[in-house]
Amino acid sequence: MTSQAPLTYDQAGVNYDLIDPLKITAQRAAAATASHLAGHGFSEVKASRGESAYVVDVGPFYMASIVECLGTKTLVADEMARQTGKSFFAGIAQDTIAMAVNDLITVGATPLVVQAYWAAGGSDWFGDAQRAQALVAGWKAACDTCQVAWGGGETPALAGIVEDGRIDLAASCTGLINPKERLSVGDKLGADDAIVLLASSGIHANGLSLARKLAERLPRGYLTEIEPGLTYGEALLAPTALYSPVTEALWKAGIAPHYCANITGHGWRKLLRHPSALTYRIHTVPPKTAVLDFIQKQAGQDDREAYSTLNMGAGFAIFVKAADAERTAQVARDCGIAAWVAGTVEAGEKQLLIEPLNIRFSEDDLALR
Amino acid sequence: MTSQAPLTYDQAGVNYDLIDPLKITAQRAAAATASHLAGHGFSEVKASRGESAYVVDVGPFYMASIVECLGTKTLVADEMARQTGKSFFAGIAQDTIAMAVNDLITVGATPLVVQAYWAAGGSDWFGDAQRAQALVAGWKAACDTCQVAWGGGETPALAGIVEDGRIDLAASCTGLINPKERLSVGDKLGADDAIVLLASSGIHANGLSLARKLAERLPRGYLTEIEPGLTYGEALLAPTALYSPVTEALWKAGIAPHYCANITGHGWRKLLRHPSALTYRIHTVPPKTAVLDFIQKQAGQDDREAYSTLNMGAGFAIFVKAADAERTAQVARDCGIAAWVAGTVEAGEKQLLIEPLNIRFSEDDLALR
The missing domain is CATH 3.90.650.10 (PurM-like C-terminal domain)
Known part of the structure; x- marks a missing residue:
């Protein structure tokens, strides 16, 4: 091992330099849509732009929302399942919910509803009952821990987009900042x-x-x-x-x-x-x-x-x-x-x-x- | 053409018989999490279970949320781009938002916030500036049409899960049913x-x-x-x-x-x-x-x-x-x-x-x- 070169994150295949410019353009376009809220009698919390969750002032409280991706952790679970025969998808479910919930709470929100996004490489993915049941059980357990309602979700089969045998997992989460003084978008952050x-x-x-x-x-x-x-x-x-x-x-x-x-x-x-x-x-x-x-x-x-x-x-x-x-x-x-x-x-x-x-x-x- | 056998949906690769049992198990587990809302002083609108969007009674109004997948339409856009040199991703963006917004409004909600979920097969996807900009522009235009705020989103690079050169697009949407009499989960549906x-x-x-x-x-x-x-x-x-x-x-x-x-x-x-x-x-x-x-x-x-x-x-x-x-x-x-x-x-x-x-x-x- 010691004779090998150090392994950097860029070498591992994620190049933020390619993603970040698009991200910044998208953020600017997104910011320009905030004015639509006025037509409904509401307004955005501008300081939440660029934060981990987006916050809207709906009057009696703030509403926060987010969608988050698990990433590539399922590839480790798949390989470990192959090598050990164990299913790790209950834990994977918790990971996915954590990605959304841990972001949502940064702004002071109480997470209320989680939606599941489980996009498989084909219908077959859902035919492995043991793995699918582990995903369901872990998802529910994480909702129980976070005291959040699992609202529903989407279970598409995306052959040709998601690789065969794989699944792209994400979660959206919606919550309220209630009472409003719980808002924590950094305006109170300061020296000391x-x-x-x-x-x-x-x-x-x-x-x-x-x-x-x-x-x-x-x-x-x-x-x-x-x-x-x-x-x-x-x-x-x-x-x-x-x-x-x-x-x-x-x-x-x-x-x-x-x-x-x-x-x-x-x-x-x-x-x-x-x-x-x-x-x-x-x-x-x-x-x-x-x-x-x-x-x-x-x-x-x-x-x-x-x-x-x-x-x-x-x-x-x-x-x-x-x-x-x-x-x-x-x-x-x-x-x-x-x-x-x-x-x-x-x-x-x-x-x-x-x-x-x-x-x-x-x-x-x-x-x- | 006429000599060929008819083409059914199942033959096209989507087998709902494999997906639907998992969907039903997930729906039951999800229903069991509704009680968590009481701990926050809220409750679900039970009739929204199984509907296109999930609805929570948060007091002065109802809150609705949804996550929806575009599906495989990008594969057509990719192939048409290859054959014609044109980019179709502005329209694809509208498709993705439509999947979420058109579901959310079924329960009587005014869509307020959309989050983008753009999971690419690799960072390279975002490096094609023309395509990426079309996606951003189309996304914003659809938000403008729906008078919805684009809150933010997620742009992961998922090599090994999403196929190289492809993108898995989804949108989450959150809205309010305000005033509450706008709720349309079917309790008023009837003969005549x-x-x-x-x-x-x-x-x-x-x-x-x-x-x-x-x-x-x-x-x-x-x-x-x-x-x-x-x-x-x-x-x-x-x-x-x-x-x-x-x-x-x-x-x-x-x-x-x-x-x-x-x-x-x-x-x-x-x-x-x-x-x-x-x-x-x-x-x-x-x-x-x-x-x-x-x-x-x-x-x-x-x-x-x-x-x-x-x-x-x-x-x-x-x-x-x-x-x-x-x-x-x-x-x-x-x-x-x-x-x-x-x-x-x-x-x-x-x-x-x-x-x-x-x-x-x-x-x-x-x-x-």
Whole structure:
């Protein structure tokens, strides 16, 4: 392994440089449609443009909505099913819902309804009853955890678009920000706020292209043990943590986050998501989960590369006033999710300083708007 | 051509018998999650279960949401682009939004926010600037027509799941039923109601598997002229009609539909969608669009097969009290969409009678719940 070149995210096949310009054009066209809401007596929350969920002021409360893709994690589940005979689609269902719910809650919304988008490469996919039932059971269990209603969804067979034997999974989620003071689109974010990081359960559902590429370099592939009794494949398939129980518990505890960031694609650079010019100084770095530590070492990534693409043990960031920081972490722990008061927000140029690792990310490292 | 066997929908590769059992299991699991809404002070509109959009009572109004897939129409657009050099993705964008919006409005909702789901086979898809810009421009134009805000979306690159060079397009849509008396989940549907059919613009986005299969049987394929100056491919790619301007105009005209059905997969059998035991008697059949007439003839389908899978000229059905029927059709025409007072609802066993064609569909022909 050590003789091989380091494996970067671009080499793993995802080129954000090709996607991001289209994304920016689309965002501009989308912004120009906001005026339609006035015809219905409503208006958008402009600060939600570019955030993880879109927010509309409908009078008595705000309405938030989102659609999110699982990504390529099913390819790992498919390969592990082939090699072990086990089905991992209950966990995959949780991953998919987590992608939507964890984004929706960043703006302060209570998720209410999830819709399923299960686009298979052919009708045959649904004929494997065991796998299909696992998907249904896992989807329902994740809805139960998030106290969200599963509204329905779409189960198309898309031969010629989705590859034979594969499935493209996504979820849409709609929620309300109620009461309106729960809105957290960053207008209250400022110097002296604390940064609380919530533990991830593993790789979650971002960075899988890299993780799959890496499996090809391992002599035993997904069956490589990363610690006694735990294979690389199983570790990758740990379902993504669901954070909405934490944000709901925070509100019940009287804590209103100033801002939240779901740490997904672009890794810790997501901490720079808000457009404000502020410095984010991290003094405490959560432990890496075993699978992320393994990936970093095997891929030969330095810390900067690893933290710029993977969650590295922190799946969600909550920005609160300093006086609420310890209590915020405790509320998360009471929900069964490890949490750390990890840093502070300061006046100053837009940058993220991960001091224990001597890493600095600047605004140029994250061009999402 | 005449020597070939008729082409059925099943032969075209979509086997609903494999998909529908999973769909039904999923619907049952989904129904069991409704109780979560009570924890947030809300409740579902139970009658919306199994309808085209899911509805939640959030107090001052109802909230409706949906996610919908375009299907395989992009495969026609891709092939036509290859053969003619033209981009059809502006129309494809409208198709995708129509799939979501036309479903959402069936329950009486005003569509407010659309989210884009554009999952490509690789980052390269987004690198074709002309095609990507057409998709953006068409998406925005459809939002403008429907007076809906484009909230944002997801543009993943899914190599290994979505085929190389292809894109899986879907849209989620969220809206409000406001005031609440606009709710149309069928509880008011009953004997003596009239059935008003709105014209389709062509095949819309259902039946494309069959239409593509048929192209393989034509010596000139998509470039076959179905009428002077109009190729089969171009005709297939006519963008799906957007019906939300009609439902909004109806409300402004003081007309509240008792029920609506978006005529998509399963063709006219969708007129049997509501669970009530009622007879739907059609006395006036709208003219077939040229492309659907062509498909029926070339595929050697009898009327029963054609009307059971394709829209055959009617893209949307509105059930209103008889006194509102003529005015409903006129409101649609004023929106630029041809419309016919086509039939009546009667007490009696659940069946659809298309009298001019001597076709009967019974409950057994549509098992969606």
